[in-house]
Amino acid sequence: MSTVVTSKDASVAPLPPGRPSWRARLQGPAVFTAVAVLALVVAPLVLEPFRLGLLAKYLVYAIVALGIGLAWGQGGMLVLGQGVFFGLGGYAMGMYLKLTEAQGGLPDFMVWSGVEELPALWAPFANPVFALAMAVVAPVVVAALLGALVFRQRVRGAYFAILTQALAAAFVILLVGQQGLTGGTNGLTNFFELFGQDLALDSTQRGLYFVVAVVLGLLYLGARQLVNSRFGRLLVAVRDGEDRVRFLGYNPATVKTVTFAISAGMAGLAGALFVPVVGIISPALLGVVPSLELVVAVAVGGRFALAGAVLGAVVMNYAKTVFSEELSSAWLYLQGALFILVMTLAPKGIIGLLRRRKEAAG
Known part of the structure; x- marks a missing residue:
């Protein structure tokens, strides 16, 4: 497959082998529709509330993974610190929920920590619009600033990965050390109400599941549209040949910074959804290990x-859930074995294996 680039305005992407058939064009939407029906109709009918809540948690993590796929898979940026942006979104939502329950007073953990006055940082998060906005804006701003500083210096590959990993470690240390401000090691817990709805009710959790599923679907469609756009083709070109793209007159630092910020925004939104779904946000969920997972x-x-x-x-x-339930002492080994097995048999993952089998059958 050849790549043709004639000028700065030319598309930096492989030439397609030909116009796909109508069956090929309908295959993607058909699969998406089938998955949407399965998630929005079948799953709520067949799963008990506890299992539906677990599925909602899985879909929240899928939102973070979608951002990683955009940054790493399409852009070549191995991000090992998405827990930072997930945490920023989660703590923004958690702060709002704690202030709502405090009803003008101090959150419970501040009382236990001897705090006598609500910190100025917390005050604006009593507004739900501000809290939801900051759950996305804060991660995007942090990622954009970091990207602007790092990518302009042409830091990439393993160096960028280690930098993001170190950022996650530092973030956890900061959260743990601020007991009166962040809840320390325990984080923010004991959430009982969201926008006037009791979080303990099955109906509320079911509604949260639908919200998470719809948000994931919309973000997937948006990310897919971005990948198929001119910007997406340029992003792949930066991944495959950053120096070549720079010589053609484009600025890879800008492309990578925008993509990194988008992935961070997805992680922040996922964190905001995670808090009411699971009922906790703590440093243990945001460090190096969760990001690596x-x-x-x-x-x-x-x-x-x-x-x-x-x-x-x-x-x-x-x-992880099945292994931990059935073999609590060995689930980490089984999870690692699953990773090794898939990577050995299918270096491009499950999707790559399915595509290879389809090509062999066709």
Whole structure:
């Protein structure tokens, strides 16, 4: 397959082998529709509330994985610190919920910590619009600033991955050390109400599941549209040959910064959804290990396909639940074995294996 670039305005993408058939063009929408029906209609009917809540958690992680797939799979940026952006979104939502329950007073953990006055940082989060906005805006701003500083210096590859990993470690240390401000090691817990709805009710959790599923579907469609756009083709070109793209007159730093910020925004939104679904946000959920687990999930599903990132997150977290329930002392080994097995038999993940079998059958 050849690549043709004649000028700065030319498309930096492989020439397609030909116009796809109508069956090929309908295959993607048909699969998406089938998955949407399965998630929005079948799952709520057949799953008990507890299992439906677990599926909602898996879909929240799939939103983070979707951002990783966009940044890593399409852009070549191995991000090992998405827990930072997930945490920023989660704590923004958690702060709002704690202030709502405090009803003008101090959150319970502040009382236990000896805090006598509500910190100025917390005050604006009493407004739900501000809290929801900051759950996305804060991660995007942090990622954009970091990207602008790092990518202009042409930091990439393993160096960028280590930098994001170090950022996640530092973020956890900061949260743990601010007991009176963040809840310390325990984080923010004991959430009882969301927008006037009791979080303990099955109907509320069912409604949250629908919200998470719809948000994931919309973000997937948006990410797919972005990948298929001119910007997406340029992003793939930066992944495959950053220096070449720079010589053609484009600025890879800008492309990578925008993509990194979008992936961070997805992680922040996922964090905001995670808090009412699971009922906790703590440093233990945001560190290096949770961030690495998400990257592993994307690799298992297939990092070069957005659907693979989503599938990998659901499969790996489901496997984690099953293994931990059945073999509590050995589930980590089984999860690692699953990763090794998939990577050995299918280096491009589950999606790559399915595509290879389809090509062999066709």
